[in-house]
Amino acid sequence: MKGKHAKPTSPRSGTVLTTEVAVAFDSLPKTVSDAAEKYFGSTKSLNASKEIEKGKAQYEVEGKKADKKVTLKLDDAARSSKKKRSSAD
DSSP states (O other): OOOOOEESSTTTOOOOEEEEEOOOOOOOOOOOHHHHHHHSOOOOOOOEEEEETTEEEEEEEEEEEEEEEEEEEETTTOOEEEEEEEEOO
């Protein structure tokens, strides 16, 4: 995920539902960075983004676990909302 993205509710209204922006891993809230480090085992080669949806922040941390790409989605309190795995590179 590079840059900033916004998703409108519909072509007619143009109301922004979600914005997402790439962020530096060290700028994540400590609870989020600690949870990501614990899950991945290291902070090496992790990419992070911040998503605002309906006024609430979610953080996505992408990295590798067991040789597969994984996206970990966490809220401010580091509660995981989902983990998505993709194929190995």
